Amino acid sequence: MPQQDQRVALVTGATSGIGLAVTRLLAVQGHQVFIGARTTENVVGTVKRLREEGMDVDGATLDVCSDDSVEAFVQAAVDRFSTIDVLVNNAGRSGGGVTADITDELWEAVIDTNLNSVFRMTRASLNAGGMRHKQRGRIINIASTAGKQGVVLGAPYSASKHGVVGFTKALGNELAPTGITVNAVCPGYVETQMAQRVRQGYAEVWNTSEDAVLEKFSAKIPLGRYSTPDEVAGLVGYLASDTAASITSQALNVCGGLGNF
Numbered sequence: 001m002p003q004q005d006q007r008v009a010l011v012t013g014a015t016s017g018i019g020l021a022v023t024r025l026l027a028v029q030g031h032q033v034f035i036g037a038r039t040t041e042n043v044v045g046t047v048k049r050l051r052e053e054g055m056d057v058d059g060a061t062l063d064v065c066s067d068d069s070v071e072a073f074v075q076a077a078v079d080r081f082s083t084i085d086v087l088v089n090n091a092g093r094s095g096g097g098v099t100a101d102i103t104d105e106l107w108e109a110v111i112d113t114n115l116n117s118v119f120r121m122t123r124a125s126l127n128a129g130g131m132r133h134k135q136r137g138r139i140i141n142i143a144s145t146a147g148k149q150g151v152v153l154g155a156p157y158s159a160s161k162h163g164v165v166g167f168t169k170a171l172g173n174e175l176a177p178t179g180i181t182v183n184a185v186c187p188g189y190v191e192t193q194m195a196q197r198v199r200q201g202y203a204e205v206w207n208t209s210e211d212a213v214l215e216k217f218s219a220k221i222p223l224g225r226y227s228t229p230d231e232v233a234g235l236v237g238y239l240a241s242d243t244a245a246s247i248t249s250q251a252l253n254v255c256g257g258l259g260n261f
């Protein structure tokens with residue numbers, strides 16, 4: 001892609017798992033990618049590694065739960081590259097348990113990290129990021145199949161991801177006339193650090209081993225296995241492309257058949 005056509009992408013939570021795979025793919029597709037996560041050393045290390053692989057990537061520390069951090073992050077991306085063409089809201093966390101025992105702190109942390117963050121990052125990218133003045137843009141929210149169906153012992157997580165799907169549909173319709181598309185990608189089970197933490201949590205509650213949890217979860221998936229971060233990134237890369245211009249307000253699964261709608 002010639003230099004003047006290079007598009008700028010922001011990816012949150014890009015030092016691990018799905019966000020890292022998305023960053024690699026968007027960079028390979030010719031985007032300049034600005035990445036963020038809370039752990040500064042991981043941001044620095046990831047940027048260094050990807051640059052060594054020949055990718056046009058930079059980044060900054062980001063906490064999607066903080067308005068100030070989000071504003072500073074978007075401004076840093078604009079200063080470093082240019083106004084934002086593609087926003088991938090990927091940063092997220094797990095969280096749940098027996099609903100009657102869930103504390104206010106856990107509930108609020110999950111909703112803030114997974115849902116309020118998507119609004120915060122999107123608003124900042126439209127304003128300071130300059131997206132609202134463009135004829136073309138892409139906002140891609142990493143939701144979950146848990147954003148379409150209930151997950152036992154995952155009420156805050158499921159509620160947050162249903163919220164992301166609702167936000168996606170409303171904003172997609174609002175922005176459709178502008179050439180900015182807004183979609184959610186809904187992974188099922190994906191092998192990442194978060195997936196490992198989720199298995200640990202269920203193993204404790206069910207008083208069993210993590211391997212037994214893996215077997216139980218894999219058996220629920222028609223494909224018989226977890227999806228890979230690259231398989232999720234593939235759909236994100238497609239949604240970021242020009243060919244995907246008429247896909248908006250959708251929530252699309254990458255889940256080995258786990259979700260049916």
Ligand SMILES: NC(=O)c1ccc[n+]([C@@H]2O[C@H](COP(=O)([O-])OP(=O)(O)OC[C@H]3O[C@@H](n4cnc5c(N)ncnc54)[C@H](OP(=O)(O)O)[C@@H]3O)[C@@H](O)[C@H]2O)c1
Pocket residue numbers: 012013014015016017018019036037038039040042062063064065090091092093094113142143144145186187188189190191192193194195
């Ligand atoms: N793995 C799955 O099975 C699965 C299934 C469905 C949906 N998802 C969704 O996919 C997304 C990515 O998950 P993953 O499995 O790839 O997770 P992961 O491997 O745990 O990576 C999470 C990334 O987000 C960053 N992060 C976490 N909290 C943040 C915050 N407050 N501000 C900025 N960055 C933050 C982490 O870095 P720091 O900790 O350094 O901030 C890390 O880079 C999440 O939204 C998750 O809900 C995952």
